[in-house]
Amino acid sequence: MRASFRAGVIALASSLLLSGAALAQDAGGTLDKVLARGHLIVGTGSTNAPWHFKGADDTLQGFDVDMGHIIAKALFNDPNKVEYVNQSSDARIPNITTGKVDITCQFMTVTGARAQQVAFTIPYYREGVGLMLKAGGSYKDFAALKAAGSKVTVAVLQNVYAEAMVHAALPEAKVDQYDSQDLVYQALNSGRADAVATDQSSIAWFMTQNAGRYVDAGYGWSPQTYACAVKRGDQDWLNFVNTALHEAMTGVEFDTYAKSYKTWFGKDLPPPQIGFPVEFK
Amino acid sequence: MGYTLNFSAVWRSFDLLLGGLLLSLELAAAALALGAVIGLAVAFALAGGPAPLRRVAGAYVTLIRNLPILVLILFTYFALPQLGVRIDKIQSFVLTLAVYSGAYLAEVFRAGLLSVPRGVKEAGLAIGLTPMQIRTSLVLPLMLRNVLPSLSSTLISLFKDTSLAAAIAVPELTFEARKINVETFRVIEVWMVTSALYVVTCAVLAALMRALERRLAIPK
Amino acid sequence: MLDLSVFNDLSLFANEIWIARYALLRGLGVTLSISALAIVAGSVLGVGVALGLVYGPRVVRATIRVYVDIVRGTPVLVLVLASYYIFSTVGLDLGPFQAGVLALAVFCSSHVGEIVRGALQAIPPGQTEAAKAIGLTFGQTFSSVLWPQALRQILPTWVNTAAEMVKASTLLSVIGVAELLLRTQEIISRNFLSLHFYFLAGFLYFLINFGIERLGKYVERKTAVPS
Numbered sequence: 167m168r169a170s171f172r173a174g175v176i177a178l179a180s181s182l183l184l185s186g187a188a189l190a191q192d193a194g195g196t197l198d199k200v201l202a203r204g205h206l207i208v209g210t211g212s213t214n215a216p217w218h219f220k221g222a223d224d225t226l227q228g229f230d231v232d233m234g235h236i237i238a239k240a241l242f243n244d245p246n247k248v249e250y251v252n253q254s255s256d257a258r259i260p261n262i263t264t265g266k267v268d269i270t271c272q273f274m275t276v277t278g279a280r281a282q283q284v285a286f287t288i289p290y291y292r293e294g295v296g297l298m299l300k301a302g303g304s305y306k307d308f309a310a311l312k313a314a315g316s317k318v319t320v321a322v323l324q325n326v327y328a329e330a331m332v333h334a335a336l337p338e339a340k341v342d343q344y345d346s347q348d349l350v351y352q353a354l355n356s357g358r359a360d361a362v363a364t365d366q367s368s369i370a371w372f373m374t375q376n377a378g379r380y381v382d383a384g385y386g387w388s389p390q391t392y393a394c395a396v397k398r399g400d401q402d403w404l405n406f407v408n409t410a411l412h413e414a415m416t417g418v419e420f421d422t423y424a425k426s427y428k429t430w431f432g433k434d435l436p437p438p439q440i441g442f443p444v445e446f447k
Numbered sequence: 448m449g450y451t452l453n454f455s456a457v458w459r460s461f462d463l464l465l466g467g468l469l470l471s472l473e474l475a476a477a478a479l480a481l482g483a484v485i486g487l488a489v490a491f492a493l494a495g496g497p498a499p500l501r502r503v504a505g506a507y508v509t510l511i512r513n514l515p516i517l518v519l520i521l522f523t524y525f526a527l528p529q530l531g532v533r534i535d536k537i538q539s540f541v542l543t544l545a546v547y548s549g550a551y552l553a554e555v556f557r558a559g560l561l562s563v564p565r566g567v568k569e570a571g572l573a574i575g576l577t578p579m580q581i582r583t584s585l586v587l588p589l590m591l592r593n594v595l596p597s598l599s600s601t602l603i604s605l606f607k608d609t610s611l612a613a614a615i616a617v618p619e620l621t622f623e624a625r626k627i628n629v630e631t632f633r634v635i636e637v638w639m640v641t642s643a644l645y646v647v648t649c650a651v652l653a654a655l656m657r658a659l660e661r662r663l664a665i666p667k
Numbered sequence: 668m669l670d671l672s673v674f675n676d677l678s679l680f681a682n683e684i685w686i687a688r689y690a691l692l693r694g695l696g697v698t699l700s701i702s703a704l705a706i707v708a709g710s711v712l713g714v715g716v717a718l719g720l721v722y723g724p725r726v727v728r729a730t731i732r733v734y735v736d737i738v739r740g741t742p743v744l745v746l747v748l749a750s751y752y753i754f755s756t757v758g759l760d761l762g763p764f765q766a767g768v769l770a771l772a773v774f775c776s777s778h779v780g781e782i783v784r785g786a787l788q789a790i791p792p793g794q795t796e797a798a799k800a801i802g803l804t805f806g807q808t809f810s811s812v813l814w815p816q817a818l819r820q821i822l823p824t825w826v827n828t829a830a831e832m833v834k835a836s837t838l839l840s841v842i843g844v845a846e847l848l849l850r851t852q853e854i855i856s857r858n859f860l861s862l863h864f865y866f867l868a869g870f871l872y873f874l875i876n877f878g879i880e881r882l883g884k885y886v887e888r889k890t891a892v893p894s
């Protein structure tokens with residue numbers, strides 16, 4: 167009696183799941199779905215400058231946000247036909263797999279484990295980790311940090327590899343992991359940590375915003391690739407997004423990409439070389 | 448839609464979760480022990496202290512009960528060092544949780560004190576006990592028995608509040624769960640297992656407290 | 668010489684509050700509406716839960732008991748994530764706001780359920796018997812004998828639960844609901860004044876809950892049985 171009841175529940179649950187999956191397939195590919203809807207839905211955050219954050223006028227901006235505009239322009243010839251779904255870093259993959267967003271662009275590091283769950287687009291940025299110190303603090307530069315050995319505490323954004331990442335540069339340092347970027351900086355400010363290890367782009371932005379108060383320790387390591395991600399199994403949609411990003415970095419939309427790059431990273435990009443395609447050099 | 452569950456990533460890191468759970472329990476126990484002392488002192492001040500003391504105690508309870516605990520945690524951890532007070536992060540968290548639970552326990556104990564009949568104190572005086580003796584050997588035991596159910600729900604909510612220690616890098620259960628999330632992104636599975644661990648632990652705590660209640664009950 | 672640098676800091680802070688005033692007000696509005704919806708829905712559901720626990724047949728009692736114990740034993744954060752994601756695995760797609768309100772209402776219902784159950788069970792059974800003896804139906808007995816007494820007794824604890832809901836609404840920031848805490852974090856990520864703005868948020872939450880507490884005390888005085 168009890169066993170058959172349980173079997174019934176499982177059958178009911180799985181038929182619900184299957185009907186959900188069937189509905190998803192009936193709707194056709196994501197590209198057609200997005201075109202029919204008339205706007206793109208991009209998942210990103212709102213609390214990490216210069217990637218995705220709110221300006222003083224409360225509009226969402228940043229390099230990730232600009233990637234959304236570039237894809238929207240490729241779809242509708244209108245960079246503003248895009249809706250941003252606000253999501254925490256934790257929510258990046260679930261929001262893709264449960265169909266809450268068409269694509270996620272949220273400084274997502276490409277790893278093998280993640281690539282088994284979502285399909286990554288071509289990269290749009292290469293990041294490295296750097297160390298930031300308080301100006302006039304007890305340690306002047308990377309050499310001083312390294313010499314201090316286990317006396318140094320480094321604040322870092324929570325990550326499984328965070329400890330190993332810091333230890334690759336400072337083998338003896340203590341590592342404290344925080345769950346948001348502002349708390350990482352706060353740890354340095356309050357003296358809970360002697361240095362911050364985080365993305366070089368974030369360090370550069372933070373130092374520009376707080377001129378004179380911090381110094382870069384002058385050491386970079388741990389390269390990582392940033393790419394957008396879509397649901398697995400929709401090659402047509404992945405191809406489209408790849409084309410849009412590719413042409414932004416090498417083709418007709420290069421000026422848009424270069425302008426965004428200059429705004430958020432403060433550097434001018436040399437235009438792609440004319441003639442033989444840069445991809446095959 | 449059509450999401451398939453896969454728990455293998457969770458089981459690989461299950462030891463991390465168990466270690467986190469153990470730390471959560473330790474944090475809750477330490478905070479409860481300290482908080483009970485604070486709560487008891489404040490309750491006596493509220494129930495029978497001089498007027499200024501009563502006001503201070505009342506302000507403490509009102510302030511703490513109406514603040515989100517996350518703000519208190521951030522204050523102790525980040526602002527106190529800037530004001531020259533430096534304590535280790537685990538101690539800082541236990542202290543915050545103790546001060547927080549102290550305000551709730553003060554209310555619980557105060558209700559308990561009020562529930563002890565006047566006659567008990569009068570009887571104590573009549574047989575020649577000092578006010579201190581009346582408090583420790585008559586009022587306290589009676590009160591503790593009365594407040595046990597509320598005490599057990601405070602313990603359970605303290606245990607759940609330890610999840611906020613994740614914000615200041617204390618590696619308790621939620622911290623470990625998020626850490627596994629960040630790499631494996633099996634967020635749904637990780638939270639299912641983590642919440643099961645929380646539910647089971649809470650159920651065990653509740654059962655233990657009920658057993659204690661039965662043991663201490665006055666036989667009818 | 669006096670060190671006045673702290674005052675520079677304060678005028679900077681005041682300026683940043685002014686820039687962010689609409690964002691903060693909108694966040695406050697979202698926090699208030701989420702909390703109000705969750706408290707109302709959770710309380711209605713909670714009374715139903717209590718009725719089932721006290722007067723329901725055995726099967727209903729056991730089912731509701733399981734519901735209440737599971738919900739009360741789960742951290743609210745986990746309930747929030749579950750309501751946002753678990754439903755979408757079965758094709759029912761809730762937005763972050765709806766999923767968040769649902770999670771908080773469910774959490775609220777389990778607490779209100781327990782409070783109301785305790786109050787109903789504390790009423791001497793003699794009263795129900797007396798009501799039956801003078802010919803009242805169960806509905807009449809409940810609405811004019813049991814409920815008014817229970818209401819008076821649950822009021823203080825119910826006010827606590829309402830304050831808890833306001834605090835728990837901070838957890839909806841995780842699924843991207845732009846309530847006060849997420850708004851605060853957005854502002855901090857722009858100007859990096861973390862402590863200042865976290866304390867401002869703390870102060871605003873304190874004001875809301877202090878208001879709820881005062882309101883509760885007022886209603887308590889109004890509804891007290893004159894002695």
